[in-house]
Amino acid sequence: MSQGLSATAVKNLDRKGYLDIDIDPTLDLVAEIQRLKKEKNAIILAHYYQESDIQDIADYIGDSLGLSQKAAKTDADIIVFAGVHFMAETAKMLSPEKKVLLPDLKAGCSLADSCPPPLFRKFKEKHPDHVVVSYINCTAELKTLTDICCTSTNAVQIIESIPKEQPIIFAPDINLGRYLVKKTGRDMLLWNGSCMVHEIFSHEKITKLRMQYPEAELIAHPECEPHLLETADFIGSTTGLLNYTKRSAAKVFIVATEAGILHQMQKASPDKTFIPAPPENTCACNECPHMKRNTLEKLYACMEYELPEIILPQWIIDEGRACIDRMLEISAAAGLVSKD
Ligand code: 13P
Numbered sequence: 172m173s174q175g176l177s178a179t180a181v182k183n184l185d186r187k188g189y190l191d192i193d194i195d196p197t198l199d200l201v202a203e204i205q206r207l208k209k210e211k212n213a214i215i216l217a218h219y220y221q222e223s224d225i226q227d228i229a230d231y232i233g234d235s236l237g238l239s240q241k242a243a244k245t246d247a248d249i250i251v252f253a254g255v256h257f258m259a260e261t262a263k264m265l266s267p268e269k270k271v272l273l274p275d276l277k278a279g280c281s282l283a284d285s286c287p288p289p290l291f292r293k294f295k296e297k298h299p300d301h302v303v304v305s306y307i308n309c310t311a312e313l314k315t316l317t318d319i320c321c322t323s324t325n326a327v328q329i330i331e332s333i334p335k336e337q338p339i340i341f342a343p344d345i346n347l348g349r350y351l352v353k354k355t356g357r358d359m360l361l362w363n364g365s366c367m368v369h370e371i372f373s374h375e376k377i378t379k380l381r382m383q384y385p386e387a388e389l390i391a392h393p394e395c396e397p398h399l400l401e402t403a404d405f406i407g408s409t410t411g412l413l414n415y416t417k418r419s420a421a422k423v424f425i426v427a428t429e430a431g432i433l434h435q436m437q438k439a440s441p442d443k444t445f446i447p448a449p450p451e452n453t454c455a456c457n458e459c460p461h462m463k464r465n466t467l468e469k470l471y472a473c474m475e476y477e478l479p480e481i482i483l484p485q486w487i488i489d490e491g492r493a494c495i496d497r498m499l500e501i502s503a504a505a506g507l508v509s510k511d
Pocket residue numbers: 233234235236308322323324366394407408409410
């Protein structure tokens with residue numbers, strides 16, 4: 172589908188990670204994307220951390236579990252993943268016969284990067300009696316070294332599905348790992364990885380905000396550090412946090428996760444106030460720079476030219492898929508199925 176593309180744009184794709192083409196500034200991108208969706212039988216799956224304009228045009232917005240479940244059962248010919256690389260890889264592993272597009276291949280993840288598969292393989296070899304549970308925020312190659320995947324929605328149920336006497340390695344997020352140790356009482360071996368966004372929140376500034384808004388509830392994602400989680404009124408995945416804000420009687424929330432989720436929170440509860448938990452410095456560090464690499468322009472270009480595409484070696488799909496299937500089975504048995 173690269174007809175009409177300049178040779179330079181194709182040549183630059185690897186280096187830039189996206190199709191850097193001139194787009195007519197008068198083009199109605201939203202209308203064009205809607206047209207392409209219909210013409211190509213494409214589905215746009217977007218994570219809550221995407222820019223609001225991308226969330227608004229998506230067919231499905233969700234957390235990592237919901238997005239995987241949707242990718243596994245869609246009958247679209249093309250999955251356009253408005254998220255980061257490991258999410259699009261997961262979609263490709265679940266639906267290998269489909270074309271999976273990611274608007275910007277350089278939309279990575281600091282957490283996935285913190286667990287390089289060759290290092291992890293050596294670590295695993297030292298503990299051959301351990302079962303490996305990996306957070307879905309890891310590379311496709313790491314999934315080939317994993318027994319069961321999990322997301323922040325189902326992590327407790329996944330750990331509890333493993334017999335008590337069975338030792339466990341948990342990778343790559345140490346904060347989620349510590350949270351799970353506390354929650355399940357299981358003593359797991361933890362890999363020392365973390366997310367750059369969820370470790371940036373300022374304890375001091377949050378304390379000041381709580382003094383300013385004594386009625387506010389602090390809600391946090393389990394990728395946050397233990398000292399923050401200890402003071403949170405509610406801890407949950409992005410979907411868990413969103414649902415909590417809908418049912419809670421509180422009117423003000425300090426939200427300790429990536430700020431993109433505020434768009435859906437505000438839409439669902441227009442009468443409530445949502446304050447993004449402030450980062451330690453004055454940058455926009457509570458926004459994920461990887462998630463935010465995707466733009467409406469890149470989304471349009473990738474749908475028009477069907478590039479860049481996620482291509483995985485067959486052995487990765489063959490060896491990496493079982494841990495995701497296992498996760499989906501356990502989630503379904505626990506009733507953790509996205510309703511949309
Ligand atoms: P969830 O979507 O599972 O809440 O995870 C958040 C996240 O960090 C995704 O990158």
